[in-house]
Amino acid sequence: APGPAGGRQLASVQSAPLMARLTQMMNASDNVMAETIGREVARATGHPSSFAGAVDAVIAKLSSVDIDMTGASLVDSSGLSVADLLTARTLDEVVNAAAGPDQPALRPMLDMLPVAAGSGTLSNRFYEPDAKKSAAGWLRAKTGSLTKTNSLAGIVTDRSGRVLTFAFISNNAGNEGRTAIDALAATLRTCGCGS
Numbered sequence: 001a002p003g004p005a006g007g008r009q010l011a012s013v014q015s016a017p018l019m020a021r022l023t024q025m026m027n028a029s030d031n032v033m034a035e036t037i038g039r040e041v042a043r044a045t046g047h048p049s050s051f052a053g054a055v056d057a058v059i060a061k062l063s064s065v066d067i068d069m070t071g072a073s074l075v076d077s078s079g080l081s082v083a084d085l086l087t088a089r090t091l092d093e094v095v096n097a098a099a100g101p102d103q104p105a106l107r108p109m110l111d112m113l114p115v116a117a118g119s120g121t122l123s124n125r126f127y128e129p130d131a132k133k134s135a136a137g138w139l140r141a142k143t144g145s146l147t148k149t150n151s152l153a154g155i156v157t158d159r160s161g162r163v164l165t166f167a168f169i170s171n172n173a174g175n176e177g178r179t180a181i182d183a184l185a186a187t188l189r190t191c192g193c194g195s
Helices: 018-028 031-044 051-064 088-099 108-112 174-189
Strands: 139-146 149-157 163-171
Touching: 018 031, 018 108, 031 051, 088 108, 088 149, 088 163, 139 174, 149 174, 163 174
Parallel strands: none
Antiparallel strands: 139 149, 149 163
């Protein structure tokens, strides 16, 4: 509520810029920040600042850049609800749109993704002993980890210099699923062809 008409301002606080908060959210996989940023998107686009409003705003924004939201069922912006459903195809389309030429406004998302064996939630992953297979430094991805469910969506440069996007989801597999997803993503680094 506003203060009295003759009052003077004693202090003010401003959040860090959105890009800084998005980078922090992506690197730490901070679910609370994801939810609050979803609500900021809702407010900025005329949706209610609520769980449903944030979901509607995010889905509308992704749909507006031709991301296929078929099969998506979201009840929050954090991904914590067991009722949230997304396909690997949808996740890959988001990364692919950011990496491709048609949606330059999405490109900064790539810089926010954690780096394999280097930063954020990937800082302790992708330390293969065989350097020929290592994705360390070459792969950037967003992790998703809940009980028995793991996901990894991102981008990697293969041995022939091609940029590949990917999205993997493992359900009901726990740590074994995460290990398998990491191995699959690292294998993409070893791809390459002569043509």
